[in-house]
Amino acid sequence: MKVIRDNFIFSMLGEPEVAELARVSLVQRFPAEEFVFLEGSRPDRLFILAEGQIKVIKHSPTGRDFTVAFFNPGEMFGEVAVFENKPYPASAQATCQTTVVSIPKKAFLGFLARRPEVALRIIAVLGGRLRDSQSRLKDLAIERVEQRLASILHMLSAKFGPSLPFTRQELAEMTGTTTETAIRTIIQLKKMRVIETARGRITITAPDNLRRLAEGETLL
Amino acid sequence: MKVIRDNFIFSMLGEPEVAELARVSLVQRFPAEEFVFLEGSRPDRLFILAEGQIKVIKHSPTGRDFTVAFFNPGEMFGEVAVFENKPYPASAQATCQTTVVSIPKKAFLGFLARRPEVALRIIAVLGGRLRDSQSRLKDLAIERVEQRLASILHMLSAKFGPSLPFTRQELAEMTGTTTETAIRTIIQLKKMRVIETARGRITITAPDNLRRLAEGETLL
DNA sequence: CGCCTATTTGAAAACCGTCAAAGTATGTGG
DNA sequence: CCACATACTTTGACGGTTTTCAAATAGGCG
Numbered sequence: 001m002k003v004i005r006d007n008f009i010f011s012m013l014g015e016p017e018v019a020e021l022a023r024v025s026l027v028q029r030f031p032a033e034e035f036v037f038l039e040g041s042r043p044d045r046l047f048i049l050a051e052g053q054i055k056v057i058k059h060s061p062t063g064r065d066f067t068v069a070f071f072n073p074g075e076m077f078g079e080v081a082v083f084e085n086k087p088y089p090a091s092a093q094a095t096c097q098t099t100v101v102s103i104p105k106k107a108f109l110g111f112l113a114r115r116p117e118v119a120l121r122i123i124a125v126l127g128g129r130l131r132d133s134q135s136r137l138k139d140l141a142i143e144r145v146e147q148r149l150a151s152i153l154h155m156l157s158a159k160f161g162p163s164l165p166f167t168r169q170e171l172a173e174m175t176g177t178t179t180e181t182a183i184r185t186i187i188q189l190k191k192m193r194v195i196e197t198a199r200g201r202i203t204i205t206a207p208d209n210l211r212r213l214a215e216g217e218t219l220l
Numbered sequence: 221m222k223v224i225r226d227n228f229i230f231s232m233l234g235e236p237e238v239a240e241l242a243r244v245s246l247v248q249r250f251p252a253e254e255f256v257f258l259e260g261s262r263p264d265r266l267f268i269l270a271e272g273q274i275k276v277i278k279h280s281p282t283g284r285d286f287t288v289a290f291f292n293p294g295e296m297f298g299e300v301a302v303f304e305n306k307p308y309p310a311s312a313q314a315t316c317q318t319t320v321v322s323i324p325k326k327a328f329l330g331f332l333a334r335r336p337e338v339a340l341r342i343i344a345v346l347g348g349r350l351r352d353s354q355s356r357l358k359d360l361a362i363e364r365v366e367q368r369l370a371s372i373l374h375m376l377s378a379k380f381g382p383s384l385p386f387t388r389q390e391l392a393e394m395t396g397t398t399t400e401t402a403i404r405t406i407i408q409l410k411k412m413r414v415i416e417t418a419r420g421r422i423t424i425t426a427p428d429n430l431r432r433l434a435e436g437e438t439l440l
Numbered sequence: 441c442g443c444c445t446a447t448t449t450g451a452a453a454a455c456c457g458t459c460a461a462a463g464t465a466t467g468t469g470g
Numbered sequence: 471c472c473a474c475a476t477a478c479t480t481t482g483a484c485g486g487t488t489t490t491c492a493a494a495t496a497g498g499c500g
Binding site for chain 2: 058060061062064066068079080083084086089090112113114115116117119120122123124126127128129130131133134135136137138140141142143175176215216217
């Protein structure tokens with residue numbers, strides 16, 4: 001299975017081992033909007049995104065959602081629940097026609113115990129996510145919407161490039177604000193000539209100024 | 221070195237291995253308020269808290285601080301930077317007279333590669349922290365101060381017991397609000413008979429009601 | 441007691457959320 | 471090709487939560 005062989009986590013494995021994983025893995029397709037797993041359900045597989053895009057969201061009792069992360073092909077998701085044997089802490093939703101490969105928990109944990117290199121890769125991935133997550137925590141705790149939005153746009157552009165295919169509502173759910181406030185703030189950024197907008201898309205035109213805004217400087 | 225032997229991460233190691241780690245480890249003492257490491261500095265050691273208490277904080281350009289986590293004796297900290305070989309993403313500060321043990325990065329990474337059990341423990345720790353962190357993200361993104369504070373108190377009581385030795389300002393810096401707002405919210409909770417207060421201390425008297433508040437229910 | 445720190449209170453203003461409504465692109469079916 | 475449905479975007483007014491600033495009160499320790 002090419003997806004497994006090309007994955008960052010497993011890229012150092014030999015052909016027989018990849019084949020072993022491929023034998024127990026499962027390929028599933030999801031249409032847009034469909035959920036791969038739901039917050040609170042029991043995990044028994046680890047997922048790798050093959051094609052399409054996955055967003056991980058947490059629901060609030062009040063009805064508002066918060067987007068924890070977006071994943072691109074090649075990335076692993078739903079792993080925290082697997083390692084801890086607790087219910088999924090969030091839901092995973094396909095944003096478009098999407099293909100995922102999943103590996104049973106047992107097979108994966110067995111692999112981890114036998115191949116320290118794989119474990120080291122996992123540690124690197126988790127470490128990076130923890131760093132990002134704590135950085136966002138700080139932003140949400142003490143920064144204003146404008147700076148938080150700049151920070152999110154900066155982060156997204158590092159992952160998706162300068163042209164970001166997200167609606168105002170999706171950006172609001174990542175930033176921890178409402179659609180209306182996101183719109184008003186985006187208009188501010190547009191006036192500062194940091195971004196340009198289109199329907200369902202935002203293009204970053206001044207990455208350096210965006211970074212300055214994300215770091216709390218005010219543009220003259 | 222007893223601290224290493226008793227640590228969750230290393231508890232399955234044999235006596236010779238513990239001795240090997242102890243030989244390269246370093247013991248340091250810090251008075252209250254002193255920093256063990258600073259945000260942005262280069263990591264070369266992994267820290268384990270032996271005695272006292274450590275708080276991990278992120279500074280904002282605006283001067284306000286945010287407390288990412290508190291650690292008790294036996295816990296590991298500063299590890300994300302070690303795994304990624306990037307600057308520390310936050311600072312670690314002793315809150316009282318504190319003793320830490322540190323292991324050089326190289327020795328530790330070598331251990332990881334040789335002992336998959338150690339790596340699995342690390343993965344479990346990181347996974348738990350990532351889960352906590354994402355849960356707090358959601359709180360900060362969409363919940364009001366009262367619920368966030370209840371959530372933080374709930375989390376702290378799971379770790380420190382029902383009697384929490386924190387000032388209003390410390391709680392504010394964990395909750396992502398100001399000291400004044402924290403005080404006003406704490407007074408609300410006191411009126412609901414969920415907590416009792418003293419100078420520099422908060423005692424939880426109705427844990428079930430606190431949990432309900434943290435989950436977004438409103439007490440009748 | 442006197443000092444230092446923590447806690448409390450008050451009033452005003454800023455920021456952001458909420459609600460309601462209208463405008464605008466995109467695609468679909470006739 | 472046009473009418474229409476749909477989803478995304480925008481705008482305005484209002485109100486609530488929280489921050490900010492300033493000052494007063496109270497607990498603990500030498």
